[in-house]
Amino acid sequence: MQQSRLISGAWTGVRDDVRDGARGRGTRGRGARRWVPRAGVAAGALPWLASVAAAFTLAQLLLVVPGLGLGWDETVYVSQVSPQAPAAFFSAPRARGITLIVAPVAALTTSTGALRVYLALLSGAGLFLALWVWRRLLPAPVLAAAGALFASLWVTLFYGPSAMPNLWVAYGALAATGCLLRTARDPGDRRALAGLGAAVALAALMRPLDAVWLALPLAGAALLVRRHRIRPRRRLLLLVVLAAGLALGSAEWVVEAYVRYGGLFARLHRASEIQGSLGWYFAIDDHVRALSGRTLCRPCDVPWRHPATALWFFALPLLVAAGVWAAARSRHRTAVVLATVVGLALAAPYLFTVGYAAPRFLLPAYALLALPVAYGLVRLCVACGLVRVSRVRRGWRPAALVLVVVVVVGHLAVQYRVLEGVTGRVRADTVDYGRVAAALRAQGVRPPCVVTGTEAIRVAFRTGCASRQPSGHDASITRAELAAMGLRRPVAVLVAGGRQPPAYARGWRPHRLPELGRVTDYRAYLSPAATP
Template identity: 85%
Template sequence: MQQSRLISGSGDRGVPREAREGARGRRARRRALRTTRRIALPLPWLAAVAAAFTLTQLALVVPGLGLGWDETVYVSQVSHQAPAAFFSAPRARGITFLVAPVAALTTSIGALRVYLALLSGAGLFAALWVWRRLLPAPVLAVAGALFASLWVTLFYGPQVMPNLWVAYGVLAATGCFLRAVRDPGDRWALAGLGAGVALAALMRPTDAVWLVLPLAGAALIVRRHRIRPRLRLLLLAVLAAGLALGCAEWVIEAYVRYGGLFARLERASEIQGRLGWYFAVDDHVRALGGRTLCRPCDVQWKHPVTALWFLALPLLVAGGVWAAARTRHRAAVVLATVVGSALAAPYLFTVGYAAPRFLLPAYALLALPVAYGLVRFCVACGLVRLSRIRRGWRPAVLTLVAGAVAVHLAIQYRVLEGVAGRVRADTADYARVAADLRAQGVRPPCVVTGTEAIRVAFRTGCASRQPSGHDASVTPDELAAMGLREPVAVLVSGDRDAPGYARGWRPHSLPDLGRVTGYRAYLSPAAFP
């Protein structure tokens, strides 16, 4: 009797045991239902991830980060700071359109960085929000956190580069495709599908092709009872329309400036080192140590720990697919895996060099199966209160998961710190060079050519022109004639001599640019200090 009272408690005296257990069971079920509903709400989860992504960029990346070489080309197309730089065949103008509202109004790089940081956070939220009816909110939050915690994602969030925006486009388009298949009456899903494909195509047309191919294949091979013929045709039409709309500007420019679409594709392949069969997986592994461009990527693999997550990615993706194999989320996880793999394949096997940003679209999609597998693993081990708790496993598994997350974040932070630090040092070096040239009389209207001409010219307010190479847009004779009318600076480094047309011009030593030593300028007669 005493033991019975200790178990039941004094407040339950006189109440039948069955009734007490029934009330307790109902209360437990209500608490579990409320907890499940709170967990299922996607808005707070995704908003928290997007806010953390934005704040981390503002704190760790944005301060003091000047424009890189590619960024300078894109921004110069709409900025009033300097004439537009040469726009080569592989480039698309989508990212220029995205930054035009700010770049056309102010020359402040800080304002541009803050604008892109805020916009990239909103973009991450919107792309994940599309999936709210397809995958559980915790899975989406973990996927967003995994993707946003990569140093590559954080570094390129506030940068004037197209790859992150391609990632958002493919993530949204794939989610909308699944929603349209699940609910043919969802008009917003079809519109989102077209918009996602168009965004990806506007940023990088070739990436959009590798997005459309697996989605079109899925539309064709999925069983008839899942996709009716009318919906099948509608999906294919939307994919084609989105691709055509996004690529329209690039194709028109091909005929206006390059003599046709195939001529531009040929020139783009030439600039990229001739596309063909390459095994570039090892190049991407080495580049993850903090190289924004590894070309040629014959460097030593000094920090293998930075690529552990990359090497583990195939196994984690396979685990996520296996975890979803017998659930209602199978189609979403499998399609995300297929499309993500299709987007990664060209850069891993057809391009002979590596840049971590190339794989951002693939990472965005592959984060979904990885997150699904991790969440299911945590649920099975009782780390999330949605199933039976295995108390014996819980402390060990919790410690393991927390330790893995901490190590991952520490590695990503160290790499990010190193990359951003190098860019900040370059920013200061280029500012000194530009100030030195202005003091020597190189002021607008003016022209800069030679080593690192694009970034120096933009900061000086000059046009950048090259007589040779991929960006050739002027002849040596034309540069010599320009030097008589306006200041022209020919930049050389090391033991290189001045080109023939500039050997009689005034030499001037410049501050070195990191590894670019012996940096100097040959100034035309029109430049007076």
């Protein structure tokens, strides 16, 4: 009985907003300036958010985890702590945050399945905690809807159990925005103040430049919030906590910049080169194409064959605007608007400064923009009588319910279809890379060994070898050094597509390898030290 009361009470904020909007009062009036938490708000949110997080975790375990091997970027991050193979080259744009997250499992076992399960459970807990921060800011049904919308995207499901940093930046951004609002409204909320610094540090640990784009709108919000809501000392404290979180999370990346690259600006310049020289680009169309299931679209000059996969993307700006409009005269206005502003700030650099697309880049933006979208949709459901918290004609309910069911089922069907295609390709690649690694081991390529050339990183990791490249973004060795190394230990030079091996390997023993998807005519040239 008590549980039923708590769940039904979670609709109180929505009901009050509808009534305020109908009466034209909104946030006007002296009493609306003060925000007082309602008794039982936290407890009422628990079943909603726990259910969403549990469903998200279960969907990952069933749809994504089975048979999914490590991708190219994942291999780089995991190899830094895995005993399976020497660490791969760590390029300038990367940060070591995700490596720290996977370390407890990757350092103990080479099982990719165990790592996937661990990350699925952890990402479900992360979603719950990031939404839990907002439990005193927005009604529980809104938070649950926002979590469900975000978690239902194929890109969120795919990267939930992946050793990639973007989803964790999303959680950090979501939590940091909520913590800023809470500590601005309630100066005595010390947990929110500590959470603000920790969330920004998490984002900076994962991707320092993303954390800068996160901190900027949050700092602006700390300065622009009405004076009667926050005192000058409190504003300064919020700015100090933001700066401290950003500095703490970025410290390792900055120190490494001076140790390996000759300074912070040198590393930033190198990172820009690797990412295609950051500048002014219009990449929205690239992201639209990538939503059909391309985890990386670079260069993104492919035809747009599946428009249905991007319908939700085109609807997103309209739904966000509708959510902001719905909250404009409610006491939740500030929370909804700030979530929108921060989400747009996190999306802007990837839409207009990077000349290619990867759906994971926009995960932080999607996490925050899900809040205004959910707010507008929940208000619409209330207004249509799908939830009995306001007086509407019952005649609306059947038609509105059918429309909602059709839209939800259609959305989930499209997301599942794309997810199935992406995971299917990765599973096929997992089998192919395993066959290539087995073929190399059978030819005497065993640790300590080195693999270089086409798709060297993933092949080397599965073989237990070091991956080294004499050119490109991951250049870490010279051709002369590779030639000399081939006399002492097994070295495999991988070539494909009819290309000839480098001069130093032309006299080495050739061996044809199983093909890797689109990689055809795949061959290895094996040094004299590699003997079957």
